[in-house]
Amino acid sequence: MSDNAIRVRDLTKTFGGKTQLFGRASHEVRALTKVSVDLKQGETLAVVGESGSGKSTLARILVGLETPTSGTIEIAGQSADDLRKQGPKAFGRTVQYVFQETVASLNPRKTIAQILETPLSLLAGHAAPERKSRMRELMQAVDMPEDALDRYPHEMSGGQAQRMAIARALAAEPDILILDEPVSALDVSVQAQVLLLLQRLKDELGLSYLFISHDLAVVEAIADRVAVMHFGEIVELEEAGRLFREPVHPYTQKLLQSAPRIAR
Amino acid sequence: MTDSFADLSSPPRASRMSPLRLLVQSRLAAAGLLLLIAIGLVILLAPVLPLSDPNATAPAERLLRPLTEGHLLGTDQLGRDILSRLIWGSRVSIAVGFAATLFAALIGSGIGLISGYAGGRTDNMLMRGIDMLMAFPYILLALAIVAALGPGLMNALYAIAVVNIPFFARNVRGVTLGLAHREFVDAARLSGKGHLSILATEILPNVLPVIVITMSTTAGWMILETAGLSFLGLGAQPPQADLGSMLGEGRAQLFTAPHVSIVPGVMIFLIVISLNLVGDGIRDALDPRLKSGALGRPGPITAIATDRRAHEKSQAGAVLSIEGLDTGFRMGSQYVPAVRNVSLSVMPGECLGLIGESGSGKSVTALSVMGLVASPPGLIRNGSIHLGNEDVLSMPESRLIACRGQRVAYIFQDPLTTLHPTYTIGQQVAEAIAAHQSLGRSELWDRAIALLEKVQIPDARARAEHYPHQLSGGQRQRVGIAMALANDPEVIIADEPTTALDVTVQADILRLLKALQRERQMALLFITHDFGVVSEICDRVAVMKDGEIVETGTTRTVLNRPQHAYTKRLIACVPEIGEGRRFLHRVADLFDGQSEKDGAA
Numbered sequence: 001m002s003d004n005a006i007r008v009r010d011l012t013k014t015f016g017g018k019t020q021l022f023g024r025a026s027h028e029v030r031a032l033t034k035v036s037v038d039l040k041q042g043e044t045l046a047v048v049g050e051s052g053s054g055k056s057t058l059a060r061i062l063v064g065l066e067t068p069t070s071g072t073i074e075i076a077g078q079s080a081d082d083l084r085k086q087g088p089k090a091f092g093r094t095v096q097y098v099f100q101e102t103v104a105s106l107n108p109r110k111t112i113a114q115i116l117e118t119p120l121s122l123l124a125g126h127a128a129p130e131r132k133s134r135m136r137e138l139m140q141a142v143d144m145p146e147d148a149l150d151r152y153p154h155e156m157s158g159g160q161a162q163r164m165a166i167a168r169a170l171a172a173e174p175d176i177l178i179l180d181e182p183v184s185a186l187d188v189s190v191q192a193q194v195l196l197l198l199q200r201l202k203d204e205l206g207l208s209y210l211f212i213s214h215d216l217a218v219v220e221a222i223a224d225r226v227a228v229m230h231f232g233e234i235v236e237l238e239e240a241g242r243l244f245r246e247p248v249h250p251y252t253q254k255l256l257q258s259a260p261r262i263a264r
Numbered sequence: 265m266t267d268s269f270a271d272l273s274s275p276p277r278a279s280r281m282s283p284l285r286l287l288v289q290s291r292l293a294a295a296g297l298l299l300l301i302a303i304g305l306v307i308l309l310a311p312v313l314p315l316s317d318p319n320a321t322a323p324a325e326r327l328l329r330p331l332t333e334g335h336l337l338g339t340d341q342l343g344r345d346i347l348s349r350l351i352w353g354s355r356v357s358i359a360v361g362f363a364a365t366l367f368a369a370l371i372g373s374g375i376g377l378i379s380g381y382a383g384g385r386t387d388n389m390l391m392r393g394i395d396m397l398m399a400f401p402y403i404l405l406a407l408a409i410v411a412a413l414g415p416g417l418m419n420a421l422y423a424i425a426v427v428n429i430p431f432f433a434r435n436v437r438g439v440t441l442g443l444a445h446r447e448f449v450d451a452a453r454l455s456g457k458g459h460l461s462i463l464a465t466e467i468l469p470n471v472l473p474v475i476v477i478t479m480s481t482t483a484g485w486m487i488l489e490t491a492g493l494s495f496l497g498l499g500a501q502p503p504q505a506d507l508g509s510m511l512g513e514g515r516a517q518l519f520t521a522p523h524v525s526i527v528p529g530v531m532i533f534l535i536v537i538s539l540n541l542v543g544d545g546i547r548d549a550l551d552p553r554l555k556s557g558a559l560g561r562p563g564p565i566t567a568i569a570t571d572r573r574a575h576e577k578s579q580a581g582a583v584l585s586i587e588g589l590d591t592g593f594r595m596g597s598q599y600v601p602a603v604r605n606v607s608l609s610v611m612p613g614e615c616l617g618l619i620g621e622s623g624s625g626k627s628v629t630a631l632s633v634m635g636l637v638a639s640p641p642g643l644i645r646n647g648s649i650h651l652g653n654e655d656v657l658s659m660p661e662s663r664l665i666a667c668r669g670q671r672v673a674y675i676f677q678d679p680l681t682t683l684h685p686t687y688t689i690g691q692q693v694a695e696a697i698a699a700h701q702s703l704g705r706s707e708l709w710d711r712a713i714a715l716l717e718k719v720q721i722p723d724a725r726a727r728a729e730h731y732p733h734q735l736s737g738g739q740r741q742r743v744g745i746a747m748a749l750a751n752d753p754e755v756i757i758a759d760e761p762t763t764a765l766d767v768t769v770q771a772d773i774l775r776l777l778k779a780l781q782r783e784r785q786m787a788l789l790f791i792t793h794d795f796g797v798v799s800e801i802c803d804r805v806a807v808m809k810d811g812e813i814v815e816t817g818t819t820r821t822v823l824n825r826p827q828h829a830y831t832k833r834l835i836a837c838v839p840e841i842g843e844g845r846r847f848l849h850r851v852a853d854l855f856d857g858q859s860e861k862d863g864a865a
Contacts, residue, residue: 065450091454092455096454097450099447105450105451107451108448109469109470123455168451188837189621189837190621192839192851193851199848215839217839220839220842220844221847241844254768255767258767258770259767259796260767260771260774260796261841262835262838
């Protein structure tokens with residue numbers, strides 16, 4: 001048993017570059033270049049960077065929605081290739097993903113109960129009566145009233161939808177959560193509450209987080225370590241306190257200088 | 265204090281009209297529905313109605329005129345009762361038309377779903393097959409199929425169904441293609457669902473409205489086609505009656521006994537028109553834009569209540585001052601306020617920040633200034649908006665429109681949606697100048713380039729030839745700023761201009777705005793939700809909550825010594841760089857007790 005929840009080595013991902021039936025090869029875009037990073041058991045690793053830096057591609061590969069071009073990934077000691085061969089359920093039981101576009105990640109024609117039903121039965125393997133009680137527990141865990149189960153996604157505010165997305169991810173009972181900009185679309189007061197919620201869930205359930213964000217202040221509040229991405233590469237990977245005190249890479253320094261601050 | 269956060273929470277459950285009510289609300293659709301129900305009842309009751317045998321010939325009673333004793337609609341060339349044949353014939357035609365619709369919908373939608381979901385090679389092969397089907401002239405293909413299978417009603421049904429499959433396949437594929445890459449499909453995959461299950465339970469429910477709409481709009485068409493094939497003698501075989509064959513048989517007597525062909529002709533017309541009216545009604549009822557109540561095109565300016573309470577200008581010297589503004593939305597007979605009694609003023613060369621959380625009414629306030637809140641449903645109920653010494657809300661419509669861009673200009677959040685995708689940025693900046701100044705072409709172009717240089721777009725002359733999608737987000741926002749500057753406005757209203765940008769780009773844009781504002785002594789109304797941004801650029805700040813301004817003051821005072829409890833909490837919720845973990849402890853105390861238990865957020 002390794003103490004790494006996720007171990008990534010030399011991960012490279014390119015898009016395009018394939019020859020079409022009658023066409024020439026399409027333009028090749030490199031989204032990730034030789035990314036190596038470990039997510040330790042029980043830690044919160046933040047990945048920061050600007051749009052197009054490859055943060056979301058990394059996340060989508062780690063949950064199995066994209067396949068890497070080259071490189072190796074181990075999730076909870078198992079090779080991702082093996083997991084992929086075992087089918088869509090194998091990934092879902094260990095890693096879950098909380099999408100950036102929360103509202104879009106909830107099917108508009110289903111109630112929350114119907115949405116939670118799927119991972120509870122397919123991934124956690126609960127029988128029908130158990131599912132009901134698990135749903136109530138999940139609502140409690142994300143601080144939502146039970147009657148929210150009967151609501152449709154469009155009947156919720158951004159913060160409520162985010163809690164539901166977290167509840168769905170937790171329903172699979174994973175060890176690792178990949179959080180893709182989980183608070184960036186929320187108002188500050190709601191953002192603070194969701195951050196508190198994430199911290200509490202992590203302590204209670206012993207989760208490991210990969211926390212993707214572009215907001216450095218948020219990252220500093222929640223992360224143990226921070227990886228800075230720039231054009232598909234990790235340019236700096238450091239313990240959070242140290243990175244914010246003494247940024248080494250010029251790009252990290254620029255990011256820190258650009259963040260708007262409240263002048264006192 | 266608790267409620268200040270709780271009531272930001274759930275948006276009101278909008279009372280939307282049910283599709284059925286919308287359908288009935290459209291008079292034409294309701295008339296079509298009534299007609300269809302009447303026809304449906306008659307043909308369903310055909311076996312119990314006191315009708316004579318539709319196939320019983322009576323040579324002695326040939327070609328009787330309508331309204332003859334015992335034959336309400338007369339008889340045909342073989343002495344058969346036309347009323348009876350009409351009802352039984354409609355039964356056949358409608359049954360065949362509906363069966364063909366169902367058949368085509370089932371197979372066509374199946375192909376469309378698979379094609380759109382699988383994509384790649386499968387999509388390519390299926391769609392090329394559909395293309396081949398569509399490459400044949402429509403009726404010729406149906407004829408060829410019937411010719412191959414032999415004439416008969418069932419074969420006509422197959423032919424019509426096959427010919428209509430492409431219609432469903434293409435429509436459904438288009439919608440599926442858009443849905444297949446949506447996040448909720450990915451989410452379902454991560455929840456352990458297989459492809460078939462995703463198609464059936466995640467995508468199909470979202471595609472169903474499209475299938476229903478397509479069915480309702482094609483059913484009438486299919487009945488017409490059935491009649492067409494029968495008319496040519498390829499569908500219903502004698503003596504069986506259907507509308508098409510009745511029409512065909514009556515053709516020979518068109519001049520001597522026109523009623524024999526006119527009666528089934530009118531029936532076809534009635535069935536098809538009622539189906540089409542209902543189909544249009546269903547389409548409108550299922551269209552989400554109509555459901556939301558935004559039925560009409562918005563007027564050129566926001567509606568202003570005639571009994572509006574106007575106010576005197578309160579702040580001498582202000583370029584823009586708003587006094588007691590009430591703006592809201594009319595929902596049916598109700599008025600829902602969005603902004604209540606808002607007063608603020610901006611001095612020349614000053615930057616006023618308007619800050620608040622989503623739904624607090626910041627944007628409605630900003631859009632009210634130039635009457636840009638869409639009406640219907642928007643309504644300015646009370647208040648005055650003074651631009652210089654003139655009340656904007658008392659201006660004639662044409663004068664208010666002339667002020668837009670010339671005296672007050674806007675910069676919006678996402679320049680990708682506000683810039684026109686098929687014009688070059690140079691053209692768009694030039695157009696913004698030309699809207700208020702008449703200049704020669706080359707002079708216009710030079711001015712546009714100068715503006716682009718002003719907002720620091722490198723190599724502006726070459727860049728002017730580029731289209732919006734060829735620019736980065738930051739550069740697009742620079743173009744948005746250039747367009748706002750085009751006519752040297754007195755006031756610029758910037759609505760979250762940097763929210764969509766990366767932090768490094770945001771810093772550049774803020775610097776640019778600040779420099780331009782200083783140089784031109786413009787008044788800037790800056791709308792944002794970010795206290796950091798306010799701190800960087802604003803001289804004064806007004807805090808909005810639930811449509812009201814709760815606090816106004818210099819930026820330094822509001823940030824350091826906020827007076828209102830809401831402002832205090834809002835500022836306390838902002839994490840700051842250098843604070844680290846302490847932030848979570850700090851806000852944990854803040855939310856302790858009330859916490860998140862009330863399901864706020």
